Amino acid sequence: MRLEAQRLVKRFGDSFTLSIPQLVVEDGAAFGLVGNNGAGKTTFLRLALDLLPPDEGHVALGGARVDEGDDWKTRVSAHLDDSFLIDFLTPDEFLSFVGSTYDLDADTVEQRLAPYRDFFTDDVLGQRARYIRDLSMGNAKKVGVVAALLPRPDLLILDEPFANLDPRSQIQLKDLLRRQRTEHGTTMVISSHDLLHVTDVCERIAVLDEGCIARDEPTTEETLKTLEAYFSSAAAGNGSARAA
Amino acid sequence: MSTYVRLLRHRWRRFRRGGAAGPARVKRGILAFFGVYIAGSLAACGWVYYRLVGEVQPGTNPVAAANGLMLSAAAAFLVIRFFTQRSTAMALAPYLARPVPRGKLVRFVQLSSLASLLNVFAPAFLLPLWYRTVLHDPFGAPAPEALAWLAAALMLVLFTHYANNALRLLLAQDARAFAWLAATGSALLVADRVGGTRLLPRASTALFGGLLDGAFAWLAVPAGLLAAAWGASERLLRRSLRRDDGLANTGAATVPAGFSLQRGATRNLMLLELKLVARNRRPFTLVGISALLIVTYGPLLVVGRDFFSVVDAVTGLFVTGLLAASYGQLMFAWESRHFDGLMARPVSPRTRMRAKLLLLQCGCVASLVVALPFLVWLAPDLLLLGAGFLLYNLGITCPFVLFFSLWNRKRLAPQRSGLFNYEGFSVQHWVGILPVFVPPLVLALTLDETWLLLSVSVVGLSGMALGPTWTRTFARLFSRHRHAMGAGFRKSE
Structure with a gap:
């Protein structure tokens, strides 16, 4: 599912402006978005999901502008933060609810959950499961990411999916994301602070810096080093690394 | 002993530091003011209790009246505690990872849970009542008997405290057992009242009258009740410790999750909202208090109809519209914590509006079911008007409240306590509801009952017929x- 942003501008008073003249993520691509805190990654993802109205321009998913209808929602799935969880449900109930919104019956939900059961340790799923609000941050994140993967969407949008996960789970998640893409041709937009993981999963990485796309390149063997050098120069300088 | 002192010191620091910052300090100050105000009012009521009885039922011995009411009052107080008092299980959480002996921890939580305003309010009423009415002439008893009466009354207060702790823990651990217990208790109380056996008032008179007659053995009854409640609370508290410890070792097995495609999107959203109410303290308390108000104020309004004809209309509106008006005003704010998640998923606005409207309408019908025994018992002639106002609330109040909630903008924390919590409410909410409630009351002042019934029913039915239009319009607005x-x-937040 193709994602296209055209002349996209979102202002938050005088303090911050996100400005993306043009960005296209082609159907089936895995696109990584990296940047410092406050660079505008989550803002862009919210604009892409029509959770924020742009001040100028628009985002289109699969050719349809997100602010002009809801049909795209059946093909898109996302996990941005805790607000994508329903904290008073157990993980089973939540996954079942999410499945029902995508017209998945109980058997299909069960069947689709099978590959993810190893991803959950402890007793996150099952009879004695606790409410999501009582789970650790890592387990809650896993529930949110699996809920996003469950509908096998055409476009998957994840914000910081590796944050709060233990090393084993991070590796498992990378594998799950790769399989999702290989088996179902899912287009992915993943924002992350973790340069290593995002370069492992995505074939194209864009750096968002102070609301603007500073770099946008295909992933190569050198990408990780280049990105580390980019952010090191930012740390050594005055915060923004666009000049580097 | 040092463990208890350490726990007590920790609890005191939490209390002190929790209120050190600006808004929390102001909130605590406001709570303290209202706490003192309510306790003072109750103390005044207790002080003049014998005069109140003399005014309401001239010629009645106020001590005898109090004796007959004590057990019923304890049952009502238990219900109030259930909807307003914190669960003791929450107090365990900070210590679970600490090397505190479990037995001492449970006993500490049991004792420290007594620090509740409700344990101040009850004695604030009882002590002046006892001093002026039970101990002193003209109705007074000798000091030892009066002291025994007071001891029994205070033990009943403590009984309600620990019985409430036990009930809250039971609800958390075994909802089915709780439901059976609550249903059986309620059924017995209603049967006792409706069937005319009046066992509870008679037992109350026997107990407290017996104590004033010098039969001190009756003290064994409140003492036994208190011991049983303490024991049940302690046992369930220990079990909740074990549950927490044992959770990590339990195997995963699939549970029926409750949501399914067969139920349909609207019913799934309604089920989600019902779970929100049942599992979050604030909406649960709000719904519980609404039900309590319907049960307690409903009969008062019905009794008051002898004096004001408009009371019939108020009763009709209030009984079936209160729940929808109070819960429905925050209809979208309740889901503020997962609003983005719902918006990003393929749930059509129209389905959401339909689910919310239907849920509010179900609330109106459920309110009537709650109030029905009182209406049948106290004012069967009001049933028809009540049905008319039910139609009005279904067709007008519910859509209007839903419409108004489209202006919800403030994030709420529904898991927080609902007592004295008005977060999200403002004057505009109550002013905004006036256009719904005032017209039928004006009609009640100007029309006779037949025309009033006809008017509200026709308006209500018209509103219901417009249901699809409401949902379509609200979806567009949403x-x-x-x-x-x-x-x-x-x-x-």
Whole structure:
């Protein structure tokens, strides 16, 4: 599912402006978005999901502008933060609810959950499961990411999916994301602070810096080093690394 | 002993430091003011209790009246505690990871849970009542008997405290057992009242009258009740410790999750909202208090109809409309914590509006079911008007409340306590509801009962017939407001 942003501008008073003249993520691509805190990654993802109205321009998913209808929602799935969880449900109930919104019956939900059961340790799923609000941050994140993967969407949008996960789970998640893409041709937009993981999963990485796309390149063997050098120069300088 | 002192010191620091910052300090100050005000009012009521009885039922011995009411009052107080008092299980959480002996921890939590305003309010009423009415002439008893009466009354207060702790823990651990217990208890109380056996008042008279007659053995009854409640609370508290410890070792097995495609999107959303109410303290308390108000004020309104004809209309509106009006005003704010998640999923605005409207309408019908025994018992002639106002509330109040909630912008924390919690409410909410409630009351003042019934029924039925139009219109409005709502809900609590 193709994602296209055209002349996209979102202002938050005088303090911050996100400005993306043009960005296209082609159907089936895995696109990584990296940047410092406050660079505008989550803002862009919210604009892409029509959770924020742009001040100028628009985002289109699969050719349809997100602010002009809801049909795209059946093909898109996302996990941005805790607000994508329903904290008073157990993980089973939540996954079942999410499945029902995508017209998945109980058997299909069960069947689709099978590959993810190893991803959950402890007793996150099952009879004695606790409410999501009582789970650790890592387990809650896993529930949110699996809920996003469950509908096998055409476009998957994840914000910081590796944050709060233990090393084993991070590796498992990378594998799950790769399989999702290989088996179902899912287009992915993943924002992350973790340069290593995002370069492992995505074939194209864009750096968002102070609301603007500073770099946008295909992933190569050198990408990780280049990105580390980019952010090191930012740390050594005055915060923004666009000049580097 | 040092463990208890350490725990007590920790609890005191939490209390002190929790209120050190600005808004928390102000909130605590306001709570303290109202606490003193309510306790003072109750103390005044207790002080003049014998005069109140003399005014309401001239010639009645106020001590005998009090004796007959004590057990019923304890049952009512238990219900009030259940809806307003914190669960003791929450007090365990900070210590679970600490090397505190479990037995001492449980006993500490049991004792420290007594620090509740309700344990101040009850004695604030009882002590002046006892001093002026039970101990002193003209109705007074000798000091030892009066002291025994007071001891029994205070033991009943403590009984309600620990019985409430036990009930709250039972609800958390075994909802089915709780439901059976609550249903059986309620059924027995209603049967006792409706069937005319009046066992509870008679037992109360026997107990407290017996104590005033010098039969001190009756003290064994409140003492036994208190011991049983303490024991049950302690046992369930220990079990909740074990449950927490044992959770990590339990195997995973699939549970029926409750949501399914067969149920349909509307019913799934309604089920989600019902779970929100049942599992979050604030909406649960709000619904519980609404039900309590319907049960307690409903009969008062019915009794008051002898004096004001408009009371019939107020009763009709209030009984079936209160729940929808109070819960429904925050219809979208309740889901503020997962608003973005719902917006990003393929749930059509129209389905959401339909689910919310239907849920509010179900609330109106459920309110009538709650109030029905009182209406049948106290004012069967009001049933027809009540049905008319039910139609009005279904067709007008519910859509209007839902419409008004489209302006919800403030994020709520539904898991927080509902007592004295008005977060999200403002004057505009109550002013906004006036256009719904005032016209039928004006009609009640100008029309006779037949025309009033006809008017509200026709208006209500018309509103119901417009159901699909409401949902379509509200869905359009919701789409227009969605970004403003999301922006407000995203701000921190």
